[in-house]
Amino acid sequence: MKFIDEFRDKEIAKGLIKKIQRTSTRPVQLMEVCGTHTVSIFRYGIRGLLPEHIRLISGPGCPVCVTPNIDIDLVIALSRQKDVIIVTFGDMMKVPGSTSSLQKEKADGRDIRIIYSSLEALEIAKKHSERRVVFFAIGFETTSPTIAVAIIRTKEEKIQNLFFLNSQKRIPPAIHALLESKQLGINGFILPGHVSTIIGTKPYQFISNEFGLPAVVTGFEPLDILQGIWMLVRQIEEMRPSVEIQYRRVVNEEGNPIAFGKINEVFEKDGAHWRGLGWIPDSGYRFKESYKKMDARNFDVEVEAPMEHPECLCGDVLKGIKTPLECRLFKVACHPENPIGPCMVSIEGTCFTYFKFQ
Numbered sequence: 001m002k003f004i005d006e007f008r009d010k011e012i013a014k015g016l017i018k019k020i021q022r023t024s025t026r027p028v029q030l031m032e033v034c035g036t037h038t039v040s041i042f043r044y045g046i047r048g049l050l051p052e053h054i055r056l057i058s059g060p061g062c063p064v065c066v067t068p069n070i071d072i073d074l075v076i077a078l079s080r081q082k083d084v085i086i087v088t089f090g091d092m093m094k095v096p097g098s099t100s101s102l103q104k105e106k107a108d109g110r111d112i113r114i115i116y117s118s119l120e121a122l123e124i125a126k127k128h129s130e131r132r133v134v135f136f137a138i139g140f141e142t143t144s145p146t147i148a149v150a151i152i153r154t155k156e157e158k159i160q161n162l163f164f165l166n167s168q169k170r171i172p173p174a175i176h177a178l179l180e181s182k183q184l185g186i187n188g189f190i191l192p193g194h195v196s197t198i199i200g201t202k203p204y205q206f207i208s209n210e211f212g213l214p215a216v217v218t219g220f221e222p223l224d225i226l227q228g229i230w231m232l233v234r235q236i237e238e239m240r241p242s243v244e245i246q247y248r249r250v251v252n253e254e255g256n257p258i259a260f261g262k263i264n265e266v267f268e269k270d271g272a273h274w275r276g277l278g279w280i281p282d283s284g285y286r287f288k289e290s291y292k293k294m295d296a297r298n299f300d301v302e303v304e305a306p307m308e309h310p311e312c313l314c315g316d317v318l319k320g321i322k323t324p325l326e327c328r329l330f331k332v333a334c335h336p337e338n339p340i341g342p343c344m345v346s347i348e349g350t351c352f353t354y355f356k357f358q
Helices: 010-023 035-043 069-079 090-094 102-107 120-127 144-156 171-181 193-199 222-238 257-266 289-294 314-319 350-357
Strands: 028-032 054-058 084-088 112-114 132-139 162-168 188-191 215-217 243-245 267-274 278-287
Touching (some): 010 222, 035 054, 035 193, 035 222, 069 084, 069 102, 069 132, 069 162, 084 120, 090 112, 102 112, 120 132, 120 144, 120 162, 132 144, 144 162, 144 257, 162 278, 162 289, 188 193, 188 222, 193 257, 215 222, 314 350
Parallel strands (some): 028 054, 084 112, 084 132, 132 162, 188 215
Antiparallel strands (some): 267 278
């Protein structure tokens, strides 16, 4: 299959593994920030192909997983208002809040709908002009442009009953927070390919300039990941940290200025809560003044005090401090049919990936 088989060639993979073995001489810990990378690493058995002294750590690369309870509890409270329709992406349905989930609320009769495109929210709002429609908008920089376009179109089409509960996140500030915490001895980063198609590489330069660490924007096929790892260990051995691009067929240094333009038209940077990582400055977005009337956070609604399951280690898993295997709930009480934490919900969640492939 053209453009797929080329990146799964067995002989090229063997050559890259030999390059890694010859190049890397010291113990290193590399963090993949993207949940799709975590899935690919497990699916293709990449951990087992690497020298024992190279350890891969999974980071906060799942937007569903990092969405905090305070936002989930808020959207649950909104769903209980009689005139409200909640729309969101499918993975958010099963994510547990403090005492409920959108899936449970839907089973109790709340009007909660799964959408597959941000623009679907507009069509639902048009069909139900007598009700308030709230789009629970989550995601990283990859989905932010499409959400911004939906907000722009809502204003252009003068749709008065569509609102947005914005819980989007920005990846570079989260990486900065991880490095500042010094809880992990990270020696390099496998940077996300999808996010980087939008933002390019400039927002990551602090990794090498401030912290003296290498980083490589990497694709998702097995040869992409192996080449990205080789590029990282080569930088480590040569002691020349920089931000490189392996995923050249998609990513460039500048990113996508059109997509950036849509985001900047609607939003400005703001601090945001991340599950496990807490409040991180400039890691989210707030509405610009001309779009604030669409902000669902302006609704008057009573929300319960947020609570976390005392035994769930999802926060530590997202920081790379723990693996799912260290959680006493993993596979016992917590599994995809009964997720205790969000890391077991999304197909990009570390716990779900461990459950499926480990």
